[in-house]
Amino acid sequence: MAVLVTGGGGYIGSHMVWALLEAGEEVVVIDRLSTGFRWAIAPEARMYEGDIADAALLSRIFAENAIDAVIHFAGSIVVPDSVSDPLGYYENNTVKSRALIASVVEAGIPHFVFSSTAAVYGTPEVLEPVSETVQLRPESPYGSSKLMTEIMLRDAAAAHDLTYTVLRYFNVAGADPKGRSGQSSKTSTHLIKIACAVALGKRPSMSVFGTDYPTPDGTCVRDYIHVWDLVQAHLKALQRMRAGGGSLVANCGYGHGFSVLEVLDTVKRVNGADLTVDFAPRRAGDPAMIVANPALAMKELGWVPEYDDLDVIVRHALDWEDRLSRRNATD
Numbered sequence: 001m002a003v004l005v006t007g008g009g010g011y012i013g014s015h016m017v018w019a020l021l022e023a024g025e026e027v028v029v030i031d032r033l034s035t036g037f038r039w040a041i042a043p044e045a046r047m048y049e050g051d052i053a054d055a056a057l058l059s060r061i062f063a064e065n066a067i068d069a070v071i072h073f074a075g076s077i078v079v080p081d082s083v084s085d086p087l088g089y090y091e092n093n094t095v096k097s098r099a100l101i102a103s104v105v106e107a108g109i110p111h112f113v114f115s116s117t118a119a120v121y122g123t124p125e126v127l128e129p130v131s132e133t134v135q136l137r138p139e140s141p142y143g144s145s146k147l148m149t150e151i152m153l154r155d156a157a158a159a160h161d162l163t164y165t166v167l168r169y170f171n172v173a174g175a176d177p178k179g180r181s182g183q184s185s186k187t188s189t190h191l192i193k194i195a196c197a198v199a200l201g202k203r204p205s206m207s208v209f210g211t212d213y214p215t216p217d218g219t220c221v222r223d224y225i226h227v228w229d230l231v232q233a234h235l236k237a238l239q240r241m242r243a244g245g246g247s248l249v250a251n252c253g254y255g256h257g258f259s260v261l262e263v264l265d266t267v268k269r270v271n272g273a274d275l276t277v278d279f280a281p282r283r284a285g286d287p288a289m290i291v292a293n294p295a296l297a298m299k300e301l302g303w304v305p306e307y308d309d310l311d312v313i314v315r316h317a318l319d320w321e322d323r324l325s326r327r328n329a330t331d
């Protein structure tokens with residue numbers, strides 16, 4: 001059987017494609033290449049360029065390939081953009097996901113894995129690792145747009161022959177340990193990506209957004225998870241569903257967090273040079289602290305992270321950023 005990866009040209013999707021191929025899976029990708037790249041998709045995958053809401057294209061993909069599972073990454077992910085363009089986010093993340101789920105149900109595809117986010121939690125009431133059972137209070141249209149898709153999946157699975165796994169990602173960072181992929185978007189706003197670009201002289205400076213949060217050093221705390229560990233959790237989710245494991249909603253994080261300043265100190269240390277940083281006001285939609293309780297993913301998926309080490313995450317991100325500069329120089 002084959003696996004359809006939506007957004008396979010994007011950051012996490014491109015790693016997923018490599019991981020599936022390594023696991024011996026046949027892989028089909030759909031990507032409209034609005035933020036992803038064709039060159040980021042492993043050549044062994046079969047690529048369809050187009051939109052996940054294009055029902056005719058989806059039914060052709062399902063007719064041409066023996067697909068038993070969809071892993072759905074395609075979507076928009078920038079929290080402040082979702083605050084300024086909420087309807088765009090609901091369109092791209094929620095409305096298009098609804099169309100994709102409808103195509104999946106129509107074709108009778110039995111398994112679905114969805115990229116959700118810690119942003120569905122908002123700021124937890126107590127500053128401790130969050131379990132899946134805490135109250136969901138997204139603070140940005142991005143978080144709401146993802147939560148709405150979770151709800152659609154739950155209800156579609158109750159009504160149809162569909163099993164799903166929702167994985168709520170904390171802060172995904174780093175790059176393929178074998179150097180085949182990484183975060184390649186020039187418009188990425190992720191902290192570790194930006195800090196690595198500054199460290200390598202690709203950007204002159206960066207800002208720390210907010211120094212007055214109720215956290216130990218006043219900057220936001222996040223649970224940074226290595227992208228390769230994250231895609232391995234998806235593989236486990238796929239195996240579990242195929243074995244009849246049923247639907248699941250689980251956090252993907254390590255269970256401990258780092259502040260923005262701690263991340264910047266790590267980038268300085270690992271790279272061996274200073275960073276030019278200024279201090280700016282809070283960014284819209286940012287919760288003060290969000291750290292995962294990953295116990296459920298570990299228990300249900302048998303997921304054992306391999307790269308739970310901020311130095312390694314930063315080293316891999318720096319290596320990719322460097323490789324990307326050489327690649328762009330020869331493009």
Ligand code: UDP
Pocket residue numbers: 079171189190191192194206207208209210220221222260283286
């Ligand atoms: N951040 C920052 N400077 C930057 C990018 C991010 O201070 O140039 C902060 C951001 O405000 C947040 C944390 O780093 O507190 C993580 O942000 P990121 O965009 O990486 O992920 P998010 O948590 O928003 O998904």
